[in-house]
Amino acid sequence: MTVSGALAGKVSERYAKKVAQMSEFTRGYDVPGVYGRMRERGIFLVTENEPQFPERLSRIPDKPYVLYCAGKLPQEGKKAVALIGARDCTSYGRYMAEQFGAAFARAGVQVISGMARGIDGVGQSAALQEGGYSLGVLGCGVDFCYPRENRELYERLIGDGGVCSEYPPGTEPRALLFPPRNRIISGFCDAVLVVEARERSGTLITVDMALEQGRDVYALPGRATDPLSGGCNRLIRQGAGLVSSPEELLRELLEESPGNGGGRKKETQGSLVFLEGLAGELLSVLDFNPLPAQELQRRYEEAYKRPIALPVLFKELLELCACGHAGQVGGGYFMRVMKT
Secondary structure (H helix, E strand, O other): HHHHOOOOOOOHHHHHHHHHHHHHHHHOOOOHHHHHHHHHHHHHOOOOOOEEEEEEEEOOOOOOOEEEEEEEOOOOOEEEEEEOOOOOOOOOHHHHHHHOOOHHHHHHOOEEEOOOOOOHHHHHHHHHHHHOOOOOOOOOOOOOOHHHHHHHHHHHHHOOOOOOOOOOOOOOOOOHHHHHHHHHHEEEEEEEEOOOOOOOOOOOHHHHHHHHHHOEEEEEOOOOOOOHHHHHHHHHHOEEEEEHHHHHHHHHOOOOOOOOOOOOOOEEEEEEEEEEEHHHHHHHHHHHHHEEHHHHHHHHHHHHOOOOOOOHHHHHHHHHHHOOOOOEEEEOOOOEOOOO
């Protein structure tokens, strides 16, 4: 007797097809029991041969055959970025994850991650806080909140974003299940951003899979002496895109036209402001740690291969301070400020 036949008296006819699909992709599981839990908890099933199956995911070589989901799947017509990094992140990493997650949301870019503690969860929470969409890809059944400390994020994702897994409901989190799910995180995305990572980090598994899938990889640079920046710095040395602000990545992702090199022109995507010309160039060399004007002059000349006089630098920096993109600390020290 088929699974559908066995369930004839227990579920309505419109659910029988789904149960049959589950039996094909979940051999060895208690399919009737799993599907019962799904119905109780609002979990839905999408298989690879259905039109609702995510198009980006369908193009990766080792795509999942089935997704169990709660909430909503990402919109096909919108850009998506995987925002990933260390679980035991620094305060700097946390701050940057918040800023990037929020900026992505304001620009209409979907944030994909693993709902882990640290960079993943912080970036996803920031995106949701700004009214954006985020998807959590789990290494367990979608009926499990893992880690437990992210219960609030888990519930917000189900309400305002989504969670998904290739593992059936009832599958408890186990270490061996997490590396395979990383290909799904990168598979959902147009690009991957690594905020913080050690030289040996599980985050780099996602990077390897993203490269195999043809995704662009970006990383935030960090101090040479900081262990949690070792992985990012190595990725940059190996050719990953270096980004120090959301504007830089969004400009590439959203294919903003380059500036004409003159004056100050503002273009908006959502509520995000792009600065062009000299202002945008100086903004790219500012750091979230205060730096003296002489160091900013050195950075600018090294990055753009042309000189800039200190009076011109000071004038432009003070204008950036006046419009809220930079802050002056002490006499000649300046730092970047995230404008919201």
